[in-house]
Amino acid sequence: MSTYSNQDSAIIKMDQKYGWTGCILKIDLSNRSYEIIKPESEIYKKFIGGRGLAGCYLRPFCHLPWDSPEMPLLFFAGPLVDTESPASGKMTVMTVSPLTGTISDSSVGGNFGTELKRAGWDGIIITGRSRNLCGIKIQDSNVEFIGAENLRGKTVSAIFRSLPAEGGAAAAGPAAENGVLFSSIGFTGDYSPGRGGSGLVMHAKGLKFIHVKGSGSTAVHNSKDLGSARGDIMRLISASPALMGELGISESGTGALYDLIHSRRMMPTDNFRRTYFQDAGLLNAWHYKNKFNPVKTGCSGCHILCRKLSEDGRAIPEYETMSHFTALIGNSSIDLVMEANEICNETGMDPVSAASSIACYMEIKNLSITGVELIRLLTDIAYSKGDGDLLKPGSKKIAETLGRPDASMSVKGLELPAYDPRGAYGISLSYATSTHGGCHLQAYTVSHEILRKPAATERFTFTGKARIIKLAEDLNAVLDSLTVCRFIVIAAAIEEYAKVFNAVTGSGLSGQELLMAGERIFYNERLMNRIRGFSSSDDDLPSRFFKESGSSGDGITIPPIPRDEFLEARARYYRVRGLDSEGCPVREKCIELGLEWTD
Amino acid sequence: MDRLIKKYSRKLVSQKLCAEGVPVFGVLDDVTRWNSDADENEILDRVMRGLSINSILFAPAAEPYCSIIDYLAEYSTDINGQIRPDDTETRTFFHDIPVIKSFTSDEILSGLKKRKGVIIPGHGIVTYGTVTPEQAFVTFSSICFTTFVKFMSDYYYHFKGILRMKGSPEPVFNKAVRWYRDSLSAINSSPLINAPFKSGEDVIQAIIETGRLTVESGMVDSFFGNISVKYGNTIYISQTGSSLDELSGCIDPCPMDNSTTNAITASSEFSAHKSLYSLTERKSILHGHPKFSVIMSMLCDDILCANRGECHIKCSRKRYIEDVPVVPGEIGTGPDSLSRTMPSAMKGRGVIVWGHGLFTSGVEDFTDAYKNLVDIEKMCFEKYLSLVER
Ligand code: SF4
Numbered sequence: 001m002s003t004y005s006n007q008d009s010a011i012i013k014m015d016q017k018y019g020w021t022g023c024i025l026k027i028d029l030s031n032r033s034y035e036i037i038k039p040e041s042e043i044y045k046k047f048i049g050g051r052g053l054a055g056c057y058l059r060p061f062c063h064l065p066w067d068s069p070e071m072p073l074l075f076f077a078g079p080l081v082d083t084e085s086p087a088s089g090k091m092t093v094m095t096v097s098p099l100t101g102t103i104s105d106s107s108v109g110g111n112f113g114t115e116l117k118r119a120g121w122d123g124i125i126i127t128g129r130s131r132n133l134c135g136i137k138i139q140d141s142n143v144e145f146i147g148a149e150n151l152r153g154k155t156v157s158a159i160f161r162s163l164p165a166e167g168g169a170a171a172a173g174p175a176a177e178n179g180v181l182f183s184s185i186g187f188t189g190d191y192s193p194g195r196g197g198s199g200l201v202m203h204a205k206g207l208k209f210i211h212v213k214g215s216g217s218t219a220v221h222n223s224k225d226l227g228s229a230r231g232d233i234m235r236l237i238s239a240s241p242a243l244m245g246e247l248g249i250s251e252s253g254t255g256a257l258y259d260l261i262h263s264r265r266m267m268p269t270d271n272f273r274r275t276y277f278q279d280a281g282l283l284n285a286w287h288y289k290n291k292f293n294p295v296k297t298g299c300s301g302c303h304i305l306c307r308k309l310s311e312d313g314r315a316i317p318e319y320e321t322m323s324h325f326t327a328l329i330g331n332s333s334i335d336l337v338m339e340a341n342e343i344c345n346e347t348g349m350d351p352v353s354a355a356s357s358i359a360c361y362m363e364i365k366n367l368s369i370t371g372v373e374l375i376r377l378l379t380d381i382a383y384s385k386g387d388g389d390l391l392k393p394g395s396k397k398i399a400e401t402l403g404r405p406d407a408s409m410s411v412k413g414l415e416l417p418a419y420d421p422r423g424a425y426g427i428s429l430s431y432a433t434s435t436h437g438g439c440h441l442q443a444y445t446v447s448h449e450i451l452r453k454p455a456a457t458e459r460f461t462f463t464g465k466a467r468i469i470k471l472a473e474d475l476n477a478v479l480d481s482l483t484v485c486r487f488i489v490i491a492a493a494i495e496e497y498a499k500v501f502n503a504v505t506g507s508g509l510s511g512q513e514l515l516m517a518g519e520r521i522f523y524n525e526r527l528m529n530r531i532r533g534f535s536s537s538d539d540d541l542p543s544r545f546f547k548e549s550g551s552s553g554d555g556i557t558i559p560p561i562p563r564d565e566f567l568e569a570r571a572r573y574y575r576v577r578g579l580d581s582e583g584c585p586v587r588e589k590c591i592e593l594g595l596e597w598t599d
Numbered sequence: 600m601d602r603l604i605k606k607y608s609r610k611l612v613s614q615k616l617c618a619e620g621v622p623v624f625g626v627l628d629d630v631t632r633w634n635s636d637a638d639e640n641e642i643l644d645r646v647m648r649g650l651s652i653n654s655i656l657f658a659p660a661a662e663p664y665c666s667i668i669d670y671l672a673e674y675s676t677d678i679n680g681q682i683r684p685d686d687t688e689t690r691t692f693f694h695d696i697p698v699i700k701s702f703t704s705d706e707i708l709s710g711l712k713k714r715k716g717v718i719i720p721g722h723g724i725v726t727y728g729t730v731t732p733e734q735a736f737v738t739f740s741s742i743c744f745t746t747f748v749k750f751m752s753d754y755y756y757h758f759k760g761i762l763r764m765k766g767s768p769e770p771v772f773n774k775a776v777r778w779y780r781d782s783l784s785a786i787n788s789s790p791l792i793n794a795p796f797k798s799g800e801d802v803i804q805a806i807i808e809t810g811r812l813t814v815e816s817g818m819v820d821s822f823f824g825n826i827s828v829k830y831g832n833t834i835y836i837s838q839t840g841s842s843l844d845e846l847s848g849c850i851d852p853c854p855m856d857n858s859t860t861n862a863i864t865a866s867s868e869f870s871a872h873k874s875l876y877s878l879t880e881r882k883s884i885l886h887g888h889p890k891f892s893v894i895m896s897m898l899c900d901d902i903l904c905a906n907r908g909e910c911h912i913k914c915s916r917k918r919y920i921e922d923v924p925v926v927p928g929e930i931g932t933g934p935d936s937l938s939r940t941m942p943s944a945m946k947g948r949g950v951i952v953w954g955h956g957l958f959t960s961g962v963e964d965f966t967d968a969y970k971n972l973v974d975i976e977k978m979c980f981e982k983y984l985s986l987v988e989r
Pocket residue numbers: 087088089090109110297298299302303304305306307485486487
């Protein structure tokens with residue numbers, strides 16, 4: 001890849017002018033300088049954008065500790081952002097996770113990615129460390145560093161209020177200042193790339209905020225083709241009950257999943273000791289709707305608009321938060337969920353890890369907690385006070401410290417989201433294989449095991465799931481690189497997006513070639529984790545799931561996951577993915593995928 | 600997976616899409632498993648490994664589909680060598696169908712990289728699944744359906760002198776008509792689980808029975824279509840992506856007031872069903888894609904109409920096939936959704952949605968809805984024949 005200084009005006013290849021801006025902003029906070037990277041078209045073709053491109057630029061530094069000044073914190077948007085492509089307003093944040101030690105990538109919504117593209121950047125790489133807290137303001141090609149000590153201790157929304165209302169912004173909140181390992185970065189519009197602690201990495205760089213405003217637009221290669229490809233996808237989205245149905249996520253937000261997961265008897269309850277929460281019927285999306293009369297909002301350019309804001313402007317929680325702040329910790333008050341969600345957003349904490357850390361603590365201490373206690377404990381975590389100090393490193397460390405490592409419901413230290421793995425075996429395997437720990441999103445088997453798309457699969461079996469998961473991980477790696485919303489897989493296939501991609505960029509890649517890029521992008525992440533010391537023993541679930549049953553009933557039996565079948569499926573996955581029997585990447589596969597091999 | 604490939608091989612035969620013993624099914628996890636030791640396995644295995652899929656199906660279609668497909672492949676492809684049907688099922692989910700010349704892995708791969716299924720004239724059809732062999736079955740069945748519909752509607756325009764079909768379509772036409780007449784005349788069933796329903800469980804059993812009968816009648820594809828009953832203030836409706844002949848465990852109870860969101864997995868036509876129940880006193884809805892109802896809905900002589908090409912959403916004319924109205928409308932909840940057109944048109948026996956399918960409904964149970972579905976399809980078939988009679 002070639003690097004140019006600020007003054008260089010290198011000519012980039014034709015095709016990069018469409019979809020991609022062709023420019024990446026690399027900032028060194030140690031000396032408050034920046035340079036422009038203009039990647040060769042080969043890099044774009046191999047890594048597409050978003051998550052793929054971020055991974056490409058993380059790779060040379062992936063062996064470093066998360067808090068090393070050289071460790072990059074990457075914000076990358078994909079080629080479809082800021083175009084007519086449906087549901088394509090997302091962006092990736094990537095770095096190494098303080099919570100898990102793995103690479104950490106999150107897809108984030110809102111308008112930051114769109115503003116970034118409009119300002120002329122495919123991504124920002126932040127390195128170095130500022131001695132005093134600082135902020136970065138980007139207005140098109142202008143980059144300005146601003147002292148931000150005055151924002152110390154301020155909540156995320158207070159930081160945003162101090163910035164121009166126009167444009168998009170990202171900020172690290174008080175939880176990051178206080179060393180919470182699962183602190184998140186807040187984005188304008190109440191978004192956060194929830195998982196893994198990227199907020200803490202941002203704070204370690206002395207970076208309080210980034211504000212970006214662009215006045216350009218993303219060039220499209222063939223608008224007519226884009227229009228027709230868009231039409232095909234829009235028709236599929238309209239035909240999807242889960243997306244656009246009158247009870248789908250467009251109407252009810254991701255909270256629409258609450259009833260479904262409850263009725264499938266796989267809602268994590270009491271720190272995953274049970275899978276059925278008797279009060280769930282009082283806490284579903286309908287109750288939020290009645291109580292808060294929400295309005296729809298969403299990422300730039302998306303018409304699904306899955307986010308909901310209450311009449312008084314507060315964020316209605318996502319499904320994960322709704323579930324974990326009720327069933328997982330035994331709370332039956334919607335108001336409390338709203339308040340907990342707000343504390344997480346304002347202080348910059350991942351609500352999934354926060355709730356799960358509390359649930360783990362409650363199990364070990366055999367506690368039940370009142371609403372007042374819950375709010376106090378959450379606030380104490382964010383401000384590192386009292387028991388909060390014990391909870392801020394997340395459930396894995398809490399459980400180790402208290403001598404009950406089995407009570408952390410996490411994979412690689414990342415707390416599990418609100419789908420009990422005993423309720424769908426594809427989900428269980430995908431928790432284990434995800435490159436950033438316990439997360440359902442990289443393979444999103446929820447789509448076929450629960451939502452029946454693109455077709456229903458049997459949820460209590462591992463048969464066939466190894467290849468299905470590998471293929472889905474590749475697909476989602478592409479979507480995260482384009483950067484298209486994950487929910488789209490419920491309706492459209494890669495072939496439809498390949499048409500969009502080609503109309504936007506003019507590059508002529510088939511859906512299969514895009515998936516090949518997805519395989520490369522995922523394998524690169526697996527490779528970085530191997531360099532960081534991860535192997536098969538980390539690709540595992542808490543022992544509870546193999547020993548204890550879930551809550552059977554209503555004709556549904558939730559037995560423990562058969563351990564031998566899980567291990568066989570994992571071994572099959574390793575073979576399908578081209579890993580060795582220890583789950584580690586191998587040289588030949590790297591070469592096949594055009595990735596550099598490191599011994 | 601072995602169970603699934605057996606199941607869908609059986610279904611291909613029972614739904615008269617293939618002859619016994621001919622489907623070749625493979626599924627791939629870390630190794631490939633086949634349902635038979637066919638000569639084609641090696642080529643198909645290469646295809647499967649070259650694509651991000653987990654199952655593959657190859658089979659020659661049964662008659663009359665086979666003759667229709669070979670005819671269309673020879674005479675009716677566009678400049679890209681694809682067959683381009685007009686019905687909504689295909690336009691929404693499959694677009695067009697590539698035709699290739701020979702059974703080689705390279706050619707099959709090049710077709711399947713673009714679309715979910717490919718036709719090899721004289722050989723058969725190859726389709727695939729990404730998560731389950733069921734998808735391969737569904738695409739296969741859809742290709743049979745859509746080519747049948749295209750052939751018959753082309754034939755009508757050919758007869759009228761509006762379009763010229765090359766070669767000699769007549770023998771194919773005669774074969775298909777004879778076959779369909781036999782299959783229609785064999786229908787003699789009617790639902791046995793009838794009102795009054797005493798519980799939700801009764802309702803579910805009635806839905807399962809009627810769904811199965813509808814598929815067994817041979818009029819509809821199993822995978823497309825949906826069915827519901829309004830019982831008290833709850834709509835019991837088939838789930839999205841379920842098969843009408845296998846509805847056990849696939850029926851969602853959805854309260855009319857939306858107080859639970861289980862309908863997130865309910866049929867994509869949930870809103871249309873709900874709207875019909877709100878507007879009328881009807882208690883049951885049956886929807887499928889019987890061939891001649893779909894074909895008849897698409898035939899219109901006004902070839903200069905400004906909406907031509909977008910009839911499925913724009914047709915503004917009051918059209919009827921005898922007493923049955925034909926309305927425009929798309930699947931789901933978009934601005935042109937059939938949930939805005941079909942429910943208010945349901946005044947008599949049923950409503951046909953342009954190029955899509957037939958909705959019927961009943962005031963108590965499925966007795967009328969089922970009978971009307973059969974009668975309307977028979978009526979459409981006879982009507983079609985009368986239009987192309989010399
Ligand atoms: S569906 Fe929601 S998350 Fe996805 S792009 Fe649209 S608004 Fe954003």
